[in-house]
Amino acid sequence: MNSDLRSHLSRARGLGSAKSGVHHFWVQRLTAVALIPLVVWFAVSLVMLSGADYSMVRAWIGSPFVMVLLILTIVIGLHHAQLGIQVVIEDYVHGDGAKLAMIVGVKFIAVFFGLAAAVAILRIGFGG
Amino acid sequence: MSVANRPVHRPLSPHLQVYRPQLTSTLSILHRATGIALSVGALYLATWVVFAAASAPTYAMFQGFNGSIVGRFVLGGWLFSLFFHLFNGIRHLFWDMGYGFEIKDAYRSGWIVVAVSLVATAASWIVGLRLI
Numbered sequence: 001m002n003s004d005l006r007s008h009l010s011r012a013r014g015l016g017s018a019k020s021g022v023h024h025f026w027v028q029r030l031t032a033v034a035l036i037p038l039v040v041w042f043a044v045s046l047v048m049l050s051g052a053d054y055s056m057v058r059a060w061i062g063s064p065f066v067m068v069l070l071i072l073t074i075v076i077g078l079h080h081a082q083l084g085i086q087v088v089i090e091d092y093v094h095g096d097g098a099k100l101a102m103i104v105g106v107k108f109i110a111v112f113f114g115l116a117a118a119v120a121i122l123r124i125g126f127g128g
Numbered sequence: 129m130s131v132a133n134r135p136v137h138r139p140l141s142p143h144l145q146v147y148r149p150q151l152t153s154t155l156s157i158l159h160r161a162t163g164i165a166l167s168v169g170a171l172y173l174a175t176w177v178v179f180a181a182a183s184a185p186t187y188a189m190f191q192g193f194n195g196s197i198v199g200r201f202v203l204g205g206w207l208f209s210l211f212f213h214l215f216n217g218i219r220h221l222f223w224d225m226g227y228g229f230e231i232k233d234a235y236r237s238g239w240i241v242v243a244v245s246l247v248a249t250a251a252s253w254i255v256g257l258r259l260i
Contacts, residue, residue: 029221032217032220039214043210043211043252046256047256047259048259050259051259054187057180077170078174081166081167082167084164084167085167088163088164109171113170113171113174116178117173117177117178119181120174120178120181123181124180124181
């Protein structure tokens with residue numbers, strides 16, 4: 001029996017009043033799990049790169065394995081970051097207009113920097 | 129002004145500042161603070177590879193800042209933020225799966241996160257400075 005006021009379809013969709021269900025929560029956790037090995041790899045690499053000169057850094061960034069892991073680290077890291085910042089904005093910014101503007105702005109910045117980093121890494125790797 | 133729009137002056141419940149700082153609340157606040165710092169750090173990381181792709185003089189300018197006192201302080205703080213957010217994030221993932229909610233467990237995992245973060249940060253600083 002359907003004892004609440006929601007329709008069967010609404011309950012089956014499981015998206016709730018925000019209409020996006022647990023998608024934000026799930027992607028935040030999915031990216032978090034992906035970042036565990038990536039961040040450990042990156043932190044160790046960064047420490048090992050201390051004192052490396054320009055050509056050494058470019059040779060490191062441009063090796064195929066590093067290119068893949070570095071793009072993943074930056075893109076997934078920025079995705080995780082913008083999801084987290086969105087929650088902070090939702091918690092502390094109460095005006096609807098300002099809240100929406102800031103969330104959209106943060107997403108645009110994340111995509112711009114992510115794409116710029118990916119292009120830069122590929123350019124180094126493919127010898128631009 | 130209608131009744132519905134009239135401002136209400138209800139008493140506020142006790143707020144953050146009246147509580148004695150606790151490990152659990154402090155680490156929770158620190159998780160958010162380091163998350164915000166790392167978000168800025170992610171933009172800096174993207175800038176780093178863009179400068180590396182640009183030219184040697186541009187990159188030298190960027191590295192000049194990283195090697196300065198302020199730059200090393202920022203990078204050192206960034207490494208601590210990274211390790212703390214990483215280890216406390218793993219603690220959060222265990223909570224998400226339903227483990228570690230007893231007060232005793234929350235404090236124990238909290239102190240483990242603090243200890244491991246400090247050790248990892250110190251180790252990275254020592255190794256990093258030796259390599260320079």
